[in-house]
Amino acid sequence: MDKQERIVEHDAGARAVRRCEELGCDPYSDMRGGLYRPYLGTAHKAAAEALRGWMQGAGMSVRTDAAGTMIGRYEGSSANAPALMIGSHIDSVWNGGFYDGALGVMLGVECVAAFARRGLRLPFALEVVAFGDEEGSRFPLSMLGSRAMAGKAVGDVGQMRDRNGTTLQEAMQGVGLDVGRMGEARRRREDILAYLEAHIEQGPVLEHEDAPLAAVSAIAGIQRFYIRVQGQAGHAGTVPLHMRHDALTAACEMVLGIETLARAHTADFVATVGKIDVHPGAVNVIPGSASLSVEIRSADAACLERAFLQVQDLVQGIAERRSVGWEVRDHQTFAPAPCDGRLVDLLRCGIRAEGMADHVLVSGAGHDAMMMTDWVPTAMLFLRSPGGISHHPDESVIVADVQAAFDVMVNFITHLPEVLDISATQGTVA
Structure with a gap:
């Protein structure tokens, strides 16, 4: 890809927001009058199928791993190249907000679509990962998908039960998965270049600073x-x-x-x-x-x-x-989970390139990214949360902030080869 080319898509942010809003309604919620999308529930399965269609429409091949994580892949300029993962989660807490987790996934889809529409291939693959369980709102263990992918121990989880008495083993069987094979979700380190997660701040700091975005230096x-x-x-x-x-x-x-x-x-x-x-x-x-x-x-x-x-x-x-x-x-x-300093600086450069003040925050909330930081170079981008509200139906975003996040993420993807010293930075036309 020509380093001088700048990908411009003015409607990417609005489309990402619309898709989050679409997933906030029936059949993508297991509660009436609000959003509840627990891992492996009926709404989760419906949301995964909708996401599959969006990923395929963006030019990705799609698969589901042994832990129920959906993975969309857009190949690089060479076969079997390592991947930059762009991910977050699609489960929600009871009566939650539309954007927690889901927005990061939708922004990942938009980034891949922007490269695919231009037929541009990078010296690495792009993967969008949608973890099915970050919140732990159904079973008493959070971040199950990212734990499994990063090879973290999850223990004997098959007999964990939800509030209705359903075991994890039974829930996984219901969607064609086998809890005994969850270890197969583990990815080889050499196949993953880095991990990027965009997420709403879930707090009031950026709004107080009148700042749309911030790079995350660490997860507490x-x-x-x-x-x-x-x-x-x-x-x-x-x-x-x-x-x-x-x-x-x-x-x-x-x-x-x-x-x-x-x-x-x-x-x-x-x-x-x-x-x-x-x-x-x-x-x-x-x-x-x-x-x-x-x-x-x-x-x-x-x-x-x-x-x-x-x-x-x-x-x-x-x-x-x-x-x-x-x-x-x-x-x-x-343990605290520090982000990779090189990738933090790359996000900061992208924020400044959009004419915004350079802010760096520590994430007080846990995220799937904290399962990644000791495994692969990891970065997080925070978006302003109006009112500091999250895990609540009044959770919201500003479309202009989401568009700015998309622009910063595209800049991140474009300049990642320089930061990680990847050879063959000239892409090819698909």
Whole structure:
């Protein structure tokens, strides 16, 4: 492909948005009056078939892998060339928004179509991947498709059940897949050049900065755990305040202490207590025990480790002062996922080339891209989320932002050979 040629398609963004909106309605949702598209459900199967048609119309051959991920491929200038993957997910949370995940897939389709319409071949293939399960909204394991593709361990998942009692094994059988063969979804590292994911920000930062787009430098790691506080239940009317071992008041002080600790950290560090369970939970009984969920996130692994220890020190001090017991349960760790610096810079160059301010963000939310970063060079492009709203029916995008994202992605694809030092940068006519 001639390096001087610039692909211009003014309606690509609007078309990507329309297709997301089309997938937000019957038969592409398993709930009435809103969007719910769980992995391997009826709506997911219908959406995959619609997507298959769009991929084929864009010039791609299409297949479904052993984990239910749909893969569209547009060959490069030589047979069996490694591929740049452009992907995201097509499942949704209950009563979710139209653009979370799906927009990144539709933008990938638009990028391939733009090259195919001109008969242009690159020194690498283009693949659009639509993961079937990122949200974990049906079975209790998220990012199943991207885990399998990247060769991450998924464990013995066949007997996981959804809320209706259907096992993953049964759900996969229903669409002609075999859970025992899920490992066949793993791709060879040498067959993948890089991974690019476009996604709505799902937060308010870009809107606050009046910025349409941002390159993502990393996806935050997570430490997630529960703190169980053990006090002593008693009659609310007969036990004096100074003699109480109130688990709930201790837990409340811990919540506020964790918030104060988080505010003292760096800007990309956040801490959230999202759930508190209290027992016995009666209006006239002093709470005897309380359990609170704690989640801390940062792109800095060392920061996460320090913060986890600081939370424990904080909790211990409060527990000793209030004469209650405590313990940490169900501790889970998800490592930070840094994007490839070369690809981050390439996205930033593309953003500047469109006349926009150069913004770089850390993603606080998890994405399929975090399964890729330690496997292949990975980049993410964020689009502004009006109102900072996501996982909600009011989730929206601005068509001009989507068009700008398309332009930046085409620039990324065009200049990728220079960044990764790929030979034969002159493409051929199909």
